Amino acid sequence: MSRSSAAPSGRNGLQSRDQLLDVAEQLMGEKGYAGTPVSAICKAAGVAPTSLYWHFGSKEGLLASVMERGAARWFAALPRWSELTGDHQQRAATVQRLGAAAVGEHPLFLRLFYLLALEAGADEVAGDFVRRVRERAKNYFSEGIAGLLGDLAAPEIACDAAVELARFAVAFSDGCFFASQLEPDEVDLHQMYSDLLTALLALAPAALDRARKAKTVSAQESR
Template identity: 65%
Template sequence: MRRARGRDTGQTATARELLLDVAERLMSERGYAATPVSAVCKAADVAVTSLYWHFGSKEGLLATVMERGAQRWFAALPRWEELSGDSDERTEVILRRGADAVAEHPVFLRLFYLLALEGADDEVAAELVQRVRGHATNYFRDLIAGMLTSEYGPELARAAAEELAPFAVAFSDGCFFATQLEPTLAQPRRMYADLAAALRALAPMAIARARHQERPPTQHGGPECPTNAPY
């Protein structure tokens, strides 16, 4: 009896993972809206009732696909505080692994960008995209703050990171599309090395703006005029 229950549990887990794999692949090829539940179940060779039993709805299936994909994606990216070495060494490791992650998770990333395009018409998709996007922005914010802290201090580094993180995310978007549009020419590791150089080049401007914002407001109009001035 115990062996039978264990076998049933294993089969259930296998069916669940198969549905997730098939859904991720089909949705990344066709888009979420154009991928009906019936197509996922047919490709996975499981009953439609099995999909609803595991995920409750098509929206629940998508949410689980995205959650699993995001977990895998971010698990491949090391955290600043987890690494040893100086700022340059840590930055090199993080961006090298980031470049490798782009090459290793193309199906999830294609689905992510397709959802971003569909998001204006689908509230569920839009919310999932924003959640993953927020994680990516936070990740780059921590990276940039780590890069700049030793030179500028934690407060200015964090302020500059707030400004530069969206640029880093947009650059990363471009790296992925380059690998899809020109797979034989794109060099993710080189592109991410260029990202590090770009961030360092932009840092002084971001730091200058952060310092300017820290200054107390100044009085406009020059020295205070005496009350008996004739004008």
């Protein structure tokens, strides 16, 4: 049978693709990528295995599509510092509020992402995706933190300090998600992200000082 003759058509094709993505995200988020067989995904989605292979080519292709869709939704929910209005304090408050909301509204994607991170060493596809999303998250935090520090230092110094602080912010955000899953009735994500903002401002002077010293050393070594 040719690929074209096996293709799901029209609305049914789109529905089967969306069903596979939704079910795969749910099951892989519960059992991990390696622990979720294609047969279980197809059974839960109510489609034949041929439909999965038509849409995605392989289980790896399905995973890539699930994670690309999840990442697109996740990052779309996060406000960009450069697109916000108001002063630094107002922008920071918006980022804090919407960032906390995004964690609470995308549990399936985040759960699957962290499970993939644990499996990354044994699976090249999962490892590559985890690295790319992680780097994108660090860049996102770096952009916002650099904007937050804009009044405290020259742009180049602020950017260097922001890269350092972004690693802390990503790790803190990891903890926020795990806490929300482990103790859902006791965790206030909005308060936790407000605390993250407080922590970043408290850590900023030391990070800026290290950035200035590193810049001075680099300049001396280049002479």
